[in-house]
Amino acid sequence: MDESVGGIMFLAIKEILHNKTRYLLVVFTVFLISYLVFFLTSLAVGLARENRTAVDQWQAKSAVISSYSNKSLTVSTIPKEKYQSYTDDKNIAELGQMTVVSQLKDSDKKINTNIFGVDWNSFISPKLIEGRLPKNNKEVVIDNSLENDSFKMNSRVKINGSSNYFKVVGITKNNSFFAVPVIFTNMDVFRTLKYGSDKVENISGLVVKNNQKIKKAGLTQISIKDLINHIPGYNAQVLVFSFMIVAMIIITFLIISIFMYIITIQKISLYGVMRAQGIRTGRIVESLFYQIFILTILGSVLALVLIAATQLFLPKTVPFYSNWLAYGVLTLAIVVMALMGGLISIRRVVKIDPLSAIEGE
Amino acid sequence: MHLVEMNNVNRQYGSGRTLFEALHPTDFVLDRGEFIGLTGPSGSGKTTFLTILGLLQSPTQGQILVNGQDVTKMSDSEKTDLRFNKFGFVLQASNLIPFLTVNEQFKLVNKFSHSRRKKINPKELLDILDLKDVADKYPNNLSGGERQRAAIARALYNNPDIILADEPTASLDSKRAEQVVELLAQIAHNSQKAVIMITHDTRLLSATDHVYEMRDGYLRQQD
Numbered sequence: 001m002d003e004s005v006g007g008i009m010f011l012a013i014k015e016i017l018h019n020k021t022r023y024l025l026v027v028f029t030v031f032l033i034s035y036l037v038f039f040l041t042s043l044a045v046g047l048a049r050e051n052r053t054a055v056d057q058w059q060a061k062s063a064v065i066s067s068y069s070n071k072s073l074t075v076s077t078i079p080k081e082k083y084q085s086y087t088d089d090k091n092i093a094e095l096g097q098m099t100v101v102s103q104l105k106d107s108d109k110k111i112n113t114n115i116f117g118v119d120w121n122s123f124i125s126p127k128l129i130e131g132r133l134p135k136n137n138k139e140v141v142i143d144n145s146l147e148n149d150s151f152k153m154n155s156r157v158k159i160n161g162s163s164n165y166f167k168v169v170g171i172t173k174n175n176s177f178f179a180v181p182v183i184f185t186n187m188d189v190f191r192t193l194k195y196g197s198d199k200v201e202n203i204s205g206l207v208v209k210n211n212q213k214i215k216k217a218g219l220t221q222i223s224i225k226d227l228i229n230h231i232p233g234y235n236a237q238v239l240v241f242s243f244m245i246v247a248m249i250i251i252t253f254l255i256i257s258i259f260m261y262i263i264t265i266q267k268i269s270l271y272g273v274m275r276a277q278g279i280r281t282g283r284i285v286e287s288l289f290y291q292i293f294i295l296t297i298l299g300s301v302l303a304l305v306l307i308a309a310t311q312l313f314l315p316k317t318v319p320f321y322s323n324w325l326a327y328g329v330l331t332l333a334i335v336v337m338a339l340m341g342g343l344i345s346i347r348r349v350v351k352i353d354p355l356s357a358i359e360g361e
Numbered sequence: 362m363h364l365v366e367m368n369n370v371n372r373q374y375g376s377g378r379t380l381f382e383a384l385h386p387t388d389f390v391l392d393r394g395e396f397i398g399l400t401g402p403s404g405s406g407k408t409t410f411l412t413i414l415g416l417l418q419s420p421t422q423g424q425i426l427v428n429g430q431d432v433t434k435m436s437d438s439e440k441t442d443l444r445f446n447k448f449g450f451v452l453q454a455s456n457l458i459p460f461l462t463v464n465e466q467f468k469l470v471n472k473f474s475h476s477r478r479k480k481i482n483p484k485e486l487l488d489i490l491d492l493k494d495v496a497d498k499y500p501n502n503l504s505g506g507e508r509q510r511a512a513i514a515r516a517l518y519n520n521p522d523i524i525l526a527d528e529p530t531a532s533l534d535s536k537r538a539e540q541v542v543e544l545l546a547q548i549a550h551n552s553q554k555a556v557i558m559i560t561h562d563t564r565l566l567s568a569t570d571h572v573y574e575m576r577d578g579y580l581r582q583q584d
Contacts, residue, residue, distance in 0.1 A: 007472030018460030018499070273456050276417060277515075278445025279473060280438055354417045 008283055012290040023295060026259050030252065030299025031306075034334055037248045038307045041326055044241030046319035047179065051237075052228045054116065054143075054177040058093075058124050063227050064206040067220045071230040073097055073205055074178070080201040082218055091212065093122035096190035097204040102183065104149075105156040105165055111149050114182045115159070116175075117190025117203075124207050126184045131170035137188050141170035143181035148317055159183070160193060178231055179319075245330070252334050257341030260292060264345040268352055275354035285349055289342050296338040300331045362429045364522060364555050365391040365414060370423030372409055383409040385578045386423065391523070396549035396556045398566040401575035407559050408527060410575060414557070415448050415525045416440045428522075445473065449516030451526040456512050457500040463487070463511045464496045467518050474519070486514045489544060505532035513541065517548065524548065526558040530565060542568045 016023045064083075065076035074097065086092045096117025101110045118124050120133045126141050131153055134140060142151055151157070156165035166185075175182040188198040195202055208214065214221050222230075229235050271284055304327060314320050372384040383406045391397070391414075401407050412418050413425070416432055425432045427447065432440060450456055457466055467483045474480075487493050490510040500508055509532050516524055526545065530538035542558070546568045549556040558569070566572050572583045 007469060010469065010472055014465065015460045270459065273452075273458065275441070276415075276444070276450055276452070276456060278441050278443075278448070280441050282438070283473065355412055 008286045008290055011283075011287045012294065015287075016291060016294065022263065023291075026256070026295045027299045027302070029255055029259070030296050030334070030338065031302045033248055033252050033255065034300040034303035034331070035306055037245055037252075037330055037334065038303055038327055039310065040241060040244055040248070041330060042307065042311075042320045042322055043318075044238065044245070045323050045326065046321035047241075048234070048238055049321050050176045050179040050319050051231050051234050052177070054114070054175040054182045055224060055228055057127070057175060058207050058209075058224070060124075060207045060209045060224055061211055062208045062221050062223050063095075064208065064214050064219050064221045065204070065227075067218050069220075071220070071222050071226060072232065073227060073230075074099065074232065076204050077202050078205065078219065082216060083203060083206055086206060086214070090123075091209040092214075093124045093207045093209075094119060094187065094203045095124060095205050095207050096187055096194065096202075097177070098190065098194045099178070099180070100160045100183075100193065102146075103158045103161075104151065105158065107150070109149065111146070112180045113146070113159075114177045114180055115190055115193060116177070116182050116184050117187045117194075118184055119187060123209055126170070126172035126175060126182075128170045129173050131168075134169055134184075134186060137186065137192075138164065138166055139169045140166045140189070141172055141184040142168050143175040143183070144171050144173045145176060145181045145316075146183075147171075157183070162193070249330070249333050249337055253337035253341045255341070256292060256296070256338040257344045260288065260342050260345050261348070264288065264348050268348070269356060271349060271352045272354055272356035275352055281350055281352070284352075285346055288345060288349065289339060292338050292342045293335065296335045297331075300334055304331070363390045363426070364393050364428065365389075366426040367414070368424040368426075370413060370420040370425060372406075372413060372418070373421045382578050384413065384420075384580075387580050389414075389580065391555045391557070393522070393553045393555055394550055395571065396546050396569045397558070398569035398572040399557060399559045399575060400561065400563065400566065400572065405575040406578040406580075407575045409578075410580065411525050411527060411557065411559060415450060415523075416444050445519070447522045449519055449521035449524045451509075451513050451516045451524065451529045457508065457515060459500050462497050462499055463492060463503075463514070466511070466515045470515075470519050481518055481520050483514075483518060486517060490514050506534070506537055509533060510537075510541070513544075522554055524554060524556045526556065528559055528561070530560065530562060535564075538562065538565060 063073065065071070065073055066078050069076035083094065087094065096115070098115045100113055100115050102113045103110050125133065128141065129144065140157065151168060153168055153171065155168045157168060158165055172184070191198045191200055191202065206214070208221070274284060275281065307322065307327070311320060311322050367387060367389040369386045369388060370384070371382060371386045374381045374383055399407055413420050419433065427443065432443065435443070458469065461469060464483065471480070487496055490513060492507065492510055492514060495503055495507050500511065503511060509529065513529060524545065530541050533541060542565045545556045545558060548554055560566065574581050574583050
């Protein structure tokens, strides 16, 4: 390796240490922007997850819903004659979905929830972290996020103002759909709630675990990705967050380029001296980029530390989800943008005339 | 072979009616062991001459040879490297880097230096220039005289063949000014280097071997 790399690092670090306030300001700005980027990302990922974790749990390839439903599971209904030929296939599971309001016994608080009606023996049956699967039409399994609303084992729950109570016998986790937690029931309970009677043997859709193709009049097969994208509001949400995050990263580029340009202009006479002493322009440019690199890494690492702390202290109801891979990619994007911000200053440095050192300008 | 040889070198600024010849065609030769004084009124072209000789700007016409090599044909980065290795500048405005202590100025030279040529022992240098006590201070915290001496130390440290000093004694009292000039003379005579010093102080010229005078862009040897 070229020995002068040591010289570049020496120059860059010495200068930062000698002008601490000036460079701390740069670090602080990068820190604030990075923190905002990370925070927004965590919220975006958290919200997106609340829309879809229940679907992700299936680990399925596709879903079959009614053709008229415009790819939205929430409005799909499939009558028995359309789906009964698939009920023996272990790789196909029937699903009933409806949006309901739940209420604990002796509580006035109404909570928006989803009902997933499932066959307890199918592959979309929930994985329990506590308790057991229901044995009759009076028992349900709930997602553990309902614990934030005081739901727990053996709680008695009223669904859509039902006259009888359902008993919580099992708890699952990461089962949220459409940003509200899921209550799992058997198909009979689902049909009674949605269609008024368990004799109406409709379902909302079929979940297909493998790659098989299903073609039937009135039914549409869509990929799981498609299903998620058609959760009402999901796409808009993801887009809004993505735009905000991209905008923040572009702002990083602008701020770093402006900061570095101003600092460069202030240092022109110094660069003149360095050029007169025989230090090459290339070295000066490398030192500038090395500084940008150090400052941005410092700023974003501080932001990561604060994000980790935020995660510890944020209330559980905030849809905040730390995705360290995403943070890594974003940190990289911020550093790349900051380095690109330095490009604008290069022109200035290259034009520096060592004569300016002699003239004392 | 001369250390530096300038053949018919001139420098013009502007063009047409605004044409101004800062340096008229000049022949000049510099040899090892020479200590040359350069005087002249301000604006006469002294600094132009010194910066062309020091490869800080190119002449409009003419040829410059350093150690027999034609520098007018060199690329910018080749000239920069040559400047780093062969030339030492002592400038009117301080040529020190503000965020490095006196000692660190030397360290930077070490880090950027490719050649294994012998450096002057920094301790000795600081001793001679009476800078021992301020070696760990930043240029901002030095007095004018200390800063000037530190600049000289910085120029000498790389053990250059040619030292170009533009008013090196400007901010020194007469006793210290004499010491600095004496030091430059010693460097020229004892270690076979060439020194060119611009000065307004004619008393200091007695230590030099030759004196040149610059007037309206014409260079003339005085003795």
